[in-house]
Amino acid sequence: MTQRLLVRDLLAVDIGRHLRQQGLRVRIPPFTFHISSSIPIVAEGVAAVYGDYESPDEKESCADFHVSVARVGHFVNPRCAFELDGERPFTPLAVGEAFAFLEWGMNWCVTGYAHRYLTLHSAVLERNGRVVLLPAPPGSGKSTLCAALSRSGWRLFSDEMALIDIDNGLVHPFPRPISLKNRSIELMRSRYPEARFSPMAHDTLKGTVAHMAAPSSAIDHAYRLAPAGWIVFPRYRAGAPAKLVGRPKAATAMHLAENSFNFTVHGKAGLHRISQLVNSCLCFDFAYGDLDEAIGVFERLSESR
Amino acid sequence: MSEWDDGAVVFDDASAQLSALSSVAGAALSLLLDGRPRSTREVTVALLGDEAAFEDDDLVQNHLMHLQSLLLVQRIVA
Numbered sequence: 001m002t003q004r005l006l007v008r009d010l011l012a013v014d015i016g017r018h019l020r021q022q023g024l025r026v027r028i029p030p031f032t033f034h035i036s037s038s039i040p041i042v043a044e045g046v047a048a049v050y051g052d053y054e055s056p057d058e059k060e061s062c063a064d065f066h067v068s069v070a071r072v073g074h075f076v077n078p079r080c081a082f083e084l085d086g087e088r089p090f091t092p093l094a095v096g097e098a099f100a101f102l103e104w105g106m107n108w109c110v111t112g113y114a115h116r117y118l119t120l121h122s123a124v125l126e127r128n129g130r131v132v133l134l135p136a137p138p139g140s141g142k143s144t145l146c147a148a149l150s151r152s153g154w155r156l157f158s159d160e161m162a163l164i165d166i167d168n169g170l171v172h173p174f175p176r177p178i179s180l181k182n183r184s185i186e187l188m189r190s191r192y193p194e195a196r197f198s199p200m201a202h203d204t205l206k207g208t209v210a211h212m213a214a215p216s217s218a219i220d221h222a223y224r225l226a227p228a229g230w231i232v233f234p235r236y237r238a239g240a241p242a243k244l245v246g247r248p249k250a251a252t253a254m255h256l257a258e259n260s261f262n263f264t265v266h267g268k269a270g271l272h273r274i275s276q277l278v279n280s281c282l283c284f285d286f287a288y289g290d291l292d293e294a295i296g297v298f299e300r301l302s303e304s305r
Numbered sequence: 306m307s308e309w310d311d312g313a314v315v316f317d318d319a320s321a322q323l324s325a326l327s328s329v330a331g332a333a334l335s336l337l338l339d340g341r342p343r344s345t346r347e348v349t350v351a352l353l354g355d356e357a358a359f360e361d362d363d364l365v366q367n368h369l370m371h372l373q374s375l376l377l378v379q380r381i382v383a
Contacts, residue, residue: 248311248312249312250307254314254325257316272307
């Protein structure tokens with residue numbers, strides 16, 4: 001049996017060299033990305049948060065997406081551009097945002113092209129064989145809660161999107177680094193000192209951004225699909241007691257459909273799948289002001305069915 | 306269309322439009338999806354039973370006008 005090569009098996013200097021020269025393949029189930037970049041902060045970020053992922057060689061695995069972050073512009077105002085198959089779909093950003101740009105671009109690749117799934121904008125975690133979806137707008141505390149739950153007995157599927165199998169409704173893990181913003185970065189660093197973080201990107205449109213590595217257990221079990229059991233809409237409010245309140249099913253289905261990345265691709269089949277998903281789940285709104293209290297509520301939730 | 310006790314969601318293939326409906330509007334649309342023309346009174350009786358008051362027709366009429374504004378049903382002048 002051949003040993004799987006993990007990204008962390010490469011020396012940091014080799015990760016940079018791979019990224020600069022032939023590119024680095026990273027298997028992030030269910031996809032394989034081929035990543036290139038000559039920008040040091042990208043190599044630093046990949047080494048920090050992708051160490052536990054397999055790096056298959058080209059004989060083993062075709063890449064689903066060939067992406068790169070290239071340096072563009074002048075010395076006085078260096079910028080970076082995200083590329084998919086050599087095309088640049090976005091306006092270049094400051095070089096300091098290069099790793100965050102790679103992450104955002106990789107999300108875009110999946111939401112824009114992986115239409116064998118119905119993709120919903122939601123964090124996703126699993127416990128006791130069932131998945132909880134946390135759909136919520138930016139600023140709701142979704143990623144902070146997701147990061148804390150991923151270190152408290154819940155298996156991370158994704159911080160950003162639910163990949164729903166359009167045929168059978170099972171949810172596919174897509175464990176990626178968790179995107180944290182502003183005060184959440186320091187909060188997570190202090191709560192989980194063992195966690196690894198990407199370099200920080202300052203002054204982005206979202207403020208300061210850093211990515212927290214997915215727990216290695218989530219990556220190890222990334223081929224284990226699960227059915228959905230709960231849909232919880234979190235909302236952080238300073239000082240609020242943690243409280244779950246039942247949520248109407250029709251409004252839940254409408255929200256999921258409106259916030260799907262590719263609902264229009266699936267149309268009627270997409271609505272059918274969302275309806276089945278909602279019917280199979282307990283649906284709640286969830287206000288919280290304290291992470292430990294929130295974790296306790298989710299612990300009890302996981303034992304509720 | 307998908308219906309729940311607390312409302313319905315409909316996807317119109319023709320316009321690729323997604324709409325949220327109240328449970329009454331969802332039930333009315335579900336009834337009309339067979340394509341058979343019905344008067345407002347017929348829809349009211351089908352939804353609420355024979356004992357439906359004539360004032361209920363106004364309520365149902367509002368829901369039918371909402372469905373019409375979404376181009377999900379069409380008004381036919383008798």
